[in-house]
Amino acid sequence: MITLGKDEIAKYPFLADAGQYLKDKGFTLQQFGTDPDLRLSVDKALNRVLVSADGKIYKSDLIDGEASKEYILEREVFSFLLAIVLLKLTGMTTLIKRFALAEARRAEKFLEKDLGNISDESKKELAIKIIDDLFSIQIKKQDDFFIIPIANYLTHSINFHEREWKLINRHVENGFVFLTSHETVRLIRKELGNYISSKILNAKTPSMISGFEEPVEKLISLSKKFVTHTVSTGEYPPCIKHAIEVLEKGENLPHSGRFMLATFLLAKNQPVEQIAPLFKNAPDYNERVTLYQLNHLAGSSGSGTQYACPSCEKLKTQNLCFAIPECDNIFNPLQFGKKRK
Numbered sequence: 426m427i428t429l430g431k432d433e434i435a436k437y438p439f440l441a442d443a444g445q446y447l448k449d450k451g452f453t454l455q456q457f458g459t460d461p462d463l464r465l466s467v468d469k470a471l472n473r474v475l476v477s478a479d480g481k482i483y484k485s486d487l488i489d490g491e492a493s494k495e496y497i498l499e500r501e502v503f504s505f506l507l508a509i510v511l512l513k514l515t516g517m518t519t520l521i522k523r524f525a526l527a528e529a530r531r532a533e534k535f536l537e538k539d540l541g542n543i544s545d546e547s548k549k550e551l552a553i554k555i556i557d558d559l560f561s562i563q564i565k566k567q568d569d570f571f572i573i574p575i576a577n578y579l580t581h582s583i584n585f586h587e588r589e590w591k592l593i594n595r596h597v598e599n600g601f602v603f604l605t606s607h608e609t610v611r612l613i614r615k616e617l618g619n620y621i622s623s624k625i626l627n628a629k630t631p632s633m634i635s636g637f638e639e640p641v642e643k644l645i646s647l648s649k650k651f652v653t654h655t656v657s658t659g660e661y662p663p664c665i666k667h668a669i670e671v672l673e674k675g676e677n678l679p680h681s682g683r684f685m686l687a688t689f690l691l692a693k694n695q696p697v698e699q700i701a702p703l704f705k706n707a708p709d710y711n712e713r714v715t716l717y718q719l720n721h722l723a724g725s726s727g728s729g730t731q732y733a734c735p736s737c738e739k740l741k742t743q744n745l746c747f748a749i750p751e752c753d754n755i756f757n758p759l760q761f762g763k764k765r766k
Contacts, residue, residue, distance in 0.1 A: 431498050433551060435487055436535040438505040439528065439621045440555065446502050457507060458636025469500060470507030471640040477527030478520055478647055480711035485531070513630040514641045517648040519675045519706050525622035526677065526708035532617060533610045540571065540606040559620060560613050565601075571609045572601035583744075584615045587681065615677060618708065651675075651705045662761035663747040664740055665689055675706040681735075681743045683707075684722070688734040689758055691723050734759055 434441045447454075457463045473483045486497045505528075512521050539552035553564045562577045575597065582590045596603040604612070633641070661669075668686040671678045678686070683704070690700045697719040704715050717726070724731035736757050740746040755761055 429551075432487075435485070435498050435501040437532055437555065438502050439532070439624055441502070444506065447506060450499065454507075454510060454631065454634050457503075458634045464636070466500065466503040467507055467511075467637065467640060469504040470511055471643065473504050473508045474511060474520065474524055474644060475647070477524040478651075480523070480527075480709045480714075482527055482531045482534070509625050509628060510631060510634070511637065511640055511644060512625060513628060514633060514637060515644040515648065516630070517644065518626070519651045520644060520648050521625050522618075522622055522675045523651075523708045523710070525625060526618040528621050529614055529618035533614055536610040537606050540609060556610070556613060560616055562613065564609065567601075567603070570596075570603040571606060572598075572603055573609070575600055575602055578602040578612075581612050581616065585679065587679075618677075651710070660762055662752060662755075662758045663749050664745050664758055667747050668745075669703060672703055672706050675708065677708050679743075682745055684732075685735050685740060685745055685758070687719055687722050688732050691719075691731065692734050692759055697723055697725070 429437070429441055434446070452463065457467050476483045485501055487501065508524065512524060536552050536555065539548040542548040549566070556562050556564060560581065562573055562581065565572050575592070578595070579592065582592070588594060592602070665686060668678055668682050671682070672686075686703070687700060690703075691697075697716065700719055701712070701715050704710055720726045722732045734757060735743075737746060737748070737752075737755060740758070752761060755763075
């Protein structure tokens, strides 16, 4: 059991019993819908969800990671709890996943800072304990690096497909992998997002609370922005089908998977305007960034060079290949469905 101080409760509210904190302060959810002063916390909670839906990280009122005033602690914890209440009343899984990822990225920044804290050993030790308790990663500090057992690294790095995360490209010594504080917490981002998401999804959905109707309606209206029309994948190779299915579920597709999907569809002469909506359900979706990247891959901006779809061999090294007999030993996804001579 992790014992949290007030600063840690504010930084990592998903670890604390926010509902109990609310009761200990003598408030009920109903009061937040009717009391004008408490209503400010509902507005802050709504903004916390809106920011996450836009692919950004909620900016807290903490000063250097500390809840210097009691009201700051209350504001941080209340806004997190009420955001969950709004999400549950909305019932939109896509918004929940985007919120969970944004909160994971927010916590990641605090964890990274606490891990690298050289003036307060207790903060570093607590960050290590949080990561160990949640994800069973045994971390030790050695000089300027954090080291973890190879077995731990392999278990968690499976979520990454980029070359720099391959074990062969890491500094390994005496059975331990050397990581920076940033790499250490980056290693568990997806799992932290899944942890927060599961806590929200498993939370009990309350009945509609008087005064919460307007923010809930705003979120329901917002969620329609992320609805995508299912793409017919009948003639697509399994790797492309899998990528589209991942996105439609609102799950995170790695950068290499997004590159594969975009370059494949562009090669099939699909316009950027038709491809972009496929990424709307991605937890970190940002419309401006998505359009920029797609236009760059299409050669409409930058060097003017259109990027090619990766080969099947390349996709295998990135764990993106899901070959079936119909693939018929093709060399590139673009050859799928064409009889080889």
